[in-house]
Amino acid sequence: MDVRDLNLALLVQAQGSIAGAARVLDLDPSSVSRSLSALEAELGVRLFHRTTRKLSTTEEGAAFLRRVGPLVEEMQAAAQDAVGTRQQPTGTLRMTASVAFASQKIVPVLPAFAERYPEISVEVISSDANLDLVEQGIDLAVRLAPAPKGDLVCSKLMTTRYHLVASPAYLERRGAVETLNDLCDHDCLRYALPGISNVWRFRGTGTTSLDVNVTGRHKFSNALALLEAARQGLGVALLADWLVTQDLADGRLIELCMDHIGTMTEFETAAYLLFPNRSYLPEKTRVMIEFLKESFGA
Structure with a gap:
């Protein structure tokens, strides 16, 4: 052939x-x-x-x-x-990430990547579903979860921590959240996603964890919508650090129960890079992996 x-x-x-x-x-x-x-x-x-x-x-x-x-x-x-003629990696790199991570983390660093590697075109597939990389011809994925399992090659990109947050307007209207048990009396903004339950788990300085069964009027299918709902004062949210850092700094959101780490799945979560388990790693994929780790400080 x-x-x-x-x-x-x-x-x-x-x-x-x-x-x-x-x-x-x-x-x-x-x-x-x-x-x-x-x-x-x-x-x-x-x-x-x-x-x-x-x-x-x-x-x-x-x-x-x-x-x-x-x-x-x-x-x-x-x-x-x-x-000895190749000077720059070339080709089209197809990568996927969640809607929120693609918007907040991937797109902002693409100009620097494009300047460094002008011969690589990047196609970003924003999806909160775990797409099949081999079936859909995707070179690289970012997954936000505990360490993924399966036949894909996995490399840790950055650790994540989840913050319990609410807007000043919501807290003024509904009252302070002084203890984790107070969440039972508040509107909690939840994910409408498979595998995400209505139980939020928290851990303090020790190893003992506390499970809180939360309720609320609103659910959302992606983190960007949930973030905006928290900004608009619809309730209390549990959101990743990379998503709320600027809102906390600007005062749009206030962190609650700061001495506890929260999660909806497991405490040890991170952003992972996944790519098909091939016998080779294309140069375009390799340089993107190195660039993202450099940008996000894995």
Whole structure:
């Protein structure tokens, strides 16, 4: 199987048309079409639905190109290394993170990454679901949880701590939260997510923990909405440090019961970097991992 034909198929997919790929390569469209047909014949699979007006990737073609894309990039990088011509990592890096983490942490550092690595394009997939990296062709994921388990390579990015917070307006209206047991008399803002219960766990200076069964009128499916609800005085929230640091500093939120650490799952939580367990790590993924650790001080 010719790497040039594979690269051509990836370019056709990226351009959305044979004519577009032909323009990039300065080739005749008929030549590109013949190369595609030869590759499909060799595979025994149709990669694209082609009509006179439209081109789209078949289901089999999309699955195939997702898997061969990283392999082609790595082969090209290896060839450049062999002759000493590669100066900058290249390619498109597809990464996923929760909606809140992508917005608050990933996007703000992308300008610096883009300046350092101008040949890498970054596609950020914001999702609070745990997407399948291999199935969806994702190079890197950030997961906020206890240490993940499974067949993915895992590397700790940064530790996280959760703060019990409320707005000044809410506390003025509903009264202070002087002890953790006072939470039973307050509106607590909760997550509407699988695996997140209505029990908040707290631990002080010792090892003994206290479980509080919280209630409240409002639930939210992502942390950004929950943060804004806390700002608007809808209730008490348990939110990660990287999400509330600025609000605490500016006085929009007030930390409660500061001598306790809180959690909705386990106390030892962190942001982890996950990537497919391949026999190689693409250069574009490696430099992003190093950049994020440098930026967030793992």
